[in-house]
Amino acid sequence: MKEKYLLHCPGCGRLFPDRYTLDCPGGCDALLRAVYAERRLILESLPGIFRYSGWLPIEGHLPIDAGPVSYESVGLARELGVSHLTITFSGYWPERGAGMETCSFKELEAQPTALRLREKGAGIIQVSSAGNTGRAFCQVSGLTGTPVVVVVPTPAADRLWTTVPAENVCLITIDGDYSDSIAFGREVCTLPGIVPEGGAKNVARRDGMGTVMLDGTVSSGRLPDYYFQAVGSGTGGIAAWEAAERLIADGRFGSRLPELHLSQNLPFVPMVRAHEAGRRDIVPSEDMPDPEASIARVSADVLTNRHPPWGIRGGVFDALAASGGRMYAVTNEEAQDAGRLFAEIEGIDLDPAAAVAVASLACAVDERFIDPKKHVLLNVTGGGYERAAEDLDRHRIEPFTWARAGAGLDGSLRDDILEWVSEQGVAVRA
Ligand SMILES: [Zn+2]
Incomplete structure (x- = not known):
């Protein structure tokens, strides 16, 4: 294989070159995977996540020093009674060298995704999220000048901010809810030059998140026995599984897949319910009854994805089946108790989702779901908001235009967006 990597479809077994491909050309319902020619993990002398660029679906790197940071916990490990606890932190924590200024691991996804798109000449990326994902893409846009189209419900636009000015963001606000924004985003992607970010289907997003498993393993010198993360779509769990398989093939870090211990926030726990029932399908009436009401009651609303890649081939169900492990509600x-404990003992405030993961680890020890003498990797997916608010500037993203829910892309809106696209001067592959 001459290329650095090829894409592999676990559905039909086909292997083919990447053209920013999100789906199997044969139409399989499966997540494509990147297969790297280099089977050994080679650490590069590059900033942040690009230390792991050998196993990222990109050729170059970005001038951003923001990657996962791992350390051996003393305080929390002792408090919980765990002998070997590696914490991999993605967020803002300058004393530990953690420089994700939007305070969330979504920057691990946004950086390689933006670069992959640019290198493949596929166009301008479109994102529908006013949460951590939207913020991360805006931040990468601000740091690199990479254009991005973001579609969000009007009231949620305030949740998008960056720590540097982001002048290449086309923010479209929708008078409606998230589903309306997603529907409108899909229409925007029918315009020439604009492509969807692809969510779990994007190998750059998954391999970007997979650097947490790489960093934790490199830091402790071996694969963990248990991997803990709170999940909304579960894509982080899939990414951890894929990265662990690569590390096993490398041969230097161990030969057993870490058990995945994935958690959700009550009362919205569709994957926990489907897992307990042993089902490859999520049945909405049983697994997420009355979703609006239960989503409104969780403390970590980033964990409330209604369409997680659960049953798809190579998805969360398969990751749990391959690695063992369990799910926590x-x-x-x-x-909140776990978040307070972490802040007291380890010294940094947590994202509500990361606090869910810490709580699941406490539960696993209490209920003896894990052997506390073995090695644990805790993925702390976000934190440092209080520090970032003290240290860093905060820039609001001004809306470019707005639309009514269900109105669709009318002529003048379409022209405005196309004009913005042409001003970005992005080379688009014919
Ligand atoms: Zn296929």
């Missing part, structure tokens, strides 16, 4: 109170 964590209450708001348990998460």
Whole structure:
């Protein structure tokens, strides 16, 4: 294989070159995977996540020093009674060298995704999120000048901010809810030069998140026995599984897949319910009854994805089946207690979702779901908001235009967006 990597479809077994491909050309319902020619993990002398660029679907790197940071916990490990606890932190924590200024691991996804798109000449990326994902893409846009189209419900636009001016963001606000924004985003992607970010289907997003498993393993010198993360779509769990398989093939870090211990926030726990029932399908009436009401009650609303890649081939169900492990349903109170404990003992405030993961680890020890003498990797997916608010500037993203829910892309809106696209001067592959 001459290329650095090829894409592989676990559905039909086909292997083919990447043209910013999100789906199997044969139409399989499966997540494509990147297969790297280099089977050994080679660490590059590059900033942040690009230390792991050998196993990222990109050729170059970006001038951004923001990657996962791992360390051996003393305080939390002792408090919980765990002998070997590696914490991999993605967020803002300058004393530990953690420089993700939007305070969330979504920057791990946004950086390689933006670069892959640019290198493949596929166009301008479109994102529908006013949460951590939207913020991360805006930040990468601000740092690199990479244009991005973001579509969000009007009231949520305030949740998008960056720590540097982001002048290449086309923010479109929708008078409606998230589903309306997603629907409008899909229409925007029908315009020439604009492509969807692809969510779990994007190998750059998954391999970007997979650097948490790489960093934690390199830091402790071996694969963990257990991997803990709170999940909304579960894509982080899939990414951890894929990265662990590569590390096993490398041969230097161990030969057993870490058990995945994935958590959700009550009362919205569709994957926990489907897992307990042993089902490859999520049945909405049983697994997420009355979703609006339960989503409104969780403390970590980033964990409330209604369409996670659960049953798809190579998805979360398969990751759990391959690696063993289990799922946890964590209450708001348990998460808040765990977040307070972490801040007291380890010294940094947590994102509500990361607090859910800490609570699940406490539960695993209490209930003896894990052997506390073995090696644990805790993925702390976000934190440092209080520090970032003290240290860093905060820039609001001004809306470019707005639309009514369900109105569709009318002529003048379409022209405005196309004019913005042409001003970005992005080379688009014919
Ligand atoms: Zn296929």
